[in-house]
Every structure is written in C-alpha cells, then in structure tokens.
Amino acid sequence: MSKKIKPRSGDRKGKLTARSSASKQTGIVRLRMAARYNHRNHVTLKCSDALPFLRRLPPNSTQLVITSPAYQIGKEYERNVDWNQYLAFQAEAISECVRALKPGGSICWQVGNHVRTKGRILPLDIALHPLFDAHRRTDGIQLRNRIIWHFEHGLNCKRRFSGRYETILWYTKGDDYLFNLDDVRIPQKYPGKKAYNGQNRGKYSGNPLGKNPGDFWAFPTNEVSGDVWVFPNVKANHAEKTGHPCQFPIELPARLILALSNPGDLVLDPFMGAGTTPVAAILLGRRAAGVDYVKEYVATARKRVKAAASGGLKIRPIGKPVYQPPENTPLTTPPAGYVRQSLAKRLG
Numbered sequence: 177m178s179k180k181i182k183p184r185s186g187d188r189k190g191k192l193t194a195r196s197s198a199s200k201q202t203g204i205v206r207l208r209m210a211a212r213y214n215h216r217n218h219v220t221l222k223c224s225d226a227l228p229f230l231r232r233l234p235p236n237s238t239q240l241v242i243t244s245p246a247y248q249i250g251k252e253y254e255r256n257v258d259w260n261q262y263l264a265f266q267a268e269a270i271s272e273c274v275r276a277l278k279p280g281g282s283i284c285w286q287v288g289n290h291v292r293t294k295g296r297i298l299p300l301d302i303a304l305h306p307l308f309d310a311h312r313r314t315d316g317i318q319l320r321n322r323i324i325w326h327f328e329h330g331l332n333c334k335r336r337f338s339g340r341y342e343t344i345l346w347y348t349k350g351d352d353y354l355f356n357l358d359d360v361r362i363p364q365k366y367p368g369k370k371a372y373n374g375q376n377r378g379k380y381s382g383n384p385l386g387k388n389p390g391d392f393w394a395f396p397t398n399e400v401s402g403d404v405w406v407f408p409n410v411k412a413n414h415a416e417k418t419g420h421p422c423q424f425p426i427e428l429p430a431r432l433i434l435a436l437s438n439p440g441d442l443v444l445d446p447f448m449g450a451g452t453t454p455v456a457a458i459l460l461g462r463r464a465a466g467v468d469y470v471k472e473y474v475a476t477a478r479k480r481v482k483a484a485a486s487g488g489l490k491i492r493p494i495g496k497p498v499y500q501p502p503e504n505t506p507l508t509t510p511p512a513g514y515v516r517q518s519l520a521k522r523l524g
C-alpha cells in the first residue's frame with residue numbers, strides 16, 4: 177500500500193477566484209470559488225475535517241448530497257479508528273447532511289464492503305442504513321432506491337468471488353421530492369415495439385423520451401441497464417484519472433444530479449476526494465460545495481473545477497463504449513497452458 181497521507185485540520189487559503197472567458201458549456205464568465213460557504217459562490221471547496229464544514233452550512237440550504245465516505249479498509253486517506261468510532265462519525269456526518277438538506281431534497285451515499293479480519297465482509301449499506309432510518313420519523317428521511325453500480329474491473333479475490341458492484345443508497349427528505357426522470361431516460365431497447373391488444377393496439381408502446389434507467393447502473397449509459405448501473409470505474413487508463421485512488425467516474429454523480437436537482441441548486445459532497453461531484457455539478461449548471469481533509473485532493477479538486485468551469489476538463493465521453501480488444505490479438509489470445517473454463521463444459 178502507498179504511504180499514508182496526513183489529513184489537514186484546517187485551511188488557511190482564503191478566497192479563490194478563477195478568471196476565464198465564458199465557457200460555452202457552463203456559461204460561467206468568472207468562477208466564484210471560495211473556501212467559506214456563501215450562497216453566492218458557484219463553488220465552495222474546503223480542506224478540513226467534514227464535520228466542522230457541515231456544521232457551518234445553513235439549514236435547508238442543500239438540494240442534493242452525493243458522497244462516498246471511507247470504508248475503513250486501510251486506504252491511504254483513512255484515519256485509524258475502531259468500528260464504533262467510525263459508525264459514530266458516520267452518524268454525525270449523516271445528521272449534519274440531513275440538517276442542511278432542503279425538504280424534497282436527496283442524499284445519495286455510495287458504499288462498498290468493509291472487510292474485516294479473515295476476509296469477513298460487512299456491506300456498508302447494511303451497516304449505515306439504520307443511521308439514516310433514525311431520521312425517518314423526525315425528518316422524513318425515506319429510502320427510495322438501493323442502486324447497484326456494476327463495474328468490470330477491480331481486485332481479484334482468491335477466497336471469495338471478486339467484488340464487481342457497489343451500491344448507492346438514495347434517500348429523500350419527505351415524500352414530496354424532486355425526481356426529474358425525463359432528464360435521465362435512456363434509449364428504449366425496442367423503440368419499434370407496439371401494443372398488441374387493448375385500446376392502444378398497433379401504437380408504439382414505449383415512452384418516446386426513452387426508458388427509466390432502472391436501479392442497476394452499468395455505464396456507458398447506452399448499454400442496456402435494468403436495475404444495475406454499469407459505468408467503468410476510474411482505473412489507470414481512464415480519461416478522468418487523477419492521483420486519487422478511488423475516484424467516481426463523472427457519469428455517476430452526473431446522472432444523480434440531473435435526476436435529483438435543478439440548475440442553480442446546491443450539490444454537496446462531504447468526502448469529495450478529487451472533487452468529481454463538484455465537477456459534475458458545475459458542468460451541469462448547479463452550485464457545489466465539497467470538503468476533504470487531504471490537501472493534495474483538494475488542490476486536485478480546485479484544478480478540476482476550474483477546468484470544468486472554463487470548458488477545459490478532460491472527460492470520458494458519456495456513453496463511449498468500453499474498449500473491446502479485437503479477437504486474435506496478443507491481448508486476447510490465451511498463452512500456452514491457459515485453460516478456457518466454462519460452466520457448460522463442466523456440466524456437460
């Protein structure tokens with residue numbers, strides 16, 4: 177594992193601004209970026225512990241929280257705390273997000289597995305759901321979806337099946353919540369399908385705007401997705417790769433932002449890492465706030481947000497198919513001694 181990175185407790189940096197000609201994409205002429213929250217900022221990025229930053233956000237200020245916290249699995253940016261301290265910290269962060277959230281707003285908490293001794297796993301959505309559910313009666317927090325984000329690459333396990341999905345818990349504050357489904361519809365699989373009985377017989381049966389992407393996400397977005405979301409995770413050769421070890425692909429927060437907020441709304445990420453959520457928010461005309469206690473990540477986030485605002489950020493094109501190497505190349509030809517295993521062969 178790479179060296180531990182020391183989290184910073186505070187940020188001495190004052191106000192930051194970036195001048196640019198208006199970006200065609202974002203329309204921003206002069207990016208208003210600061211480390212202290214003000215509702216007039218386009219973006220507020222702070223290097224500090226998440227809790228003091230969250231406590232200073234006004235109540236009912238935030239339309240959408242999207243984040244992925246530490247999983248306590250020995251990553252270079254994690255604090256060495258025991259499980260109960262970890263849970264207590266998560267509970268406080270969640271309470272502050274709930275306090276800052278507007279009625280009708282949403283919280284999306286993206287998590288994978290916490291791995292314990294001897295490879296015993298604890299899916300973090302199971303562990304963290306009760307912390308959200310504690311706000312059901314008091315604040316109207318309700319679980320709407322448990323989205324599966326499927327990706328193709330990752331650690332190869334020896335004593336269990338390799339993990340190829342993580343989840344996003346989507347909660348709303350109240351039952352009267354914003355959901356812009358039409359903004360995130362994906363192409364119908366069979367657009368020419370017609371109703372074969374009833375009063376609409378012979379008419380096209382699909383929604384011309386496309387279908388609901390479901391709660392199984394597999395990016396690129398033009399792939400068929402039922403209840404799983406498949407976007408490639410950000411590995412070494414990904415166009416968006418920074419020095420952060422666990423970045424979101426921009427497509428992931430982008431879909432949530434389009435569905436769960438409107439232009440001008442505030443989107444918050446309390447564990448922003450390399451700033452992917454603020455970047456997606458700025459690209460989509462929202463305001464953004466983010467905090468991380470590692471100064472290198474915050475510096476990266478600031479750079480990416482400035483580049484996004486001026487239209488100069490490198491982004492993996494939305495919907496670009498995952499690279500499929502052609503057959504009969506050195507990459508796809510099994511070397512001598514490799515076995516082509518198949519379940520069918522073994523059964524039959």
Ligand SMILES: C[S@@+](CC[C@H](N)C(=O)[O-])C[C@H]1O[C@@H](n2cnc3c(N)ncnc32)[C@H](O)[C@@H]1O
Pocket residue numbers: 224225226227243244245246253254420422423424425446447448449450451452453467468469470473
């Ligand atoms: C899974 S990463 C988030 C990556 C991010 N989604 C991205 O796209 O780059 C979790 C982040 O939380 C930060 N973090 C963990 N505990 C924190 C705390 N108490 N306060 C602030 N940041 C924290 C870590 O430094 C790390 O960058």
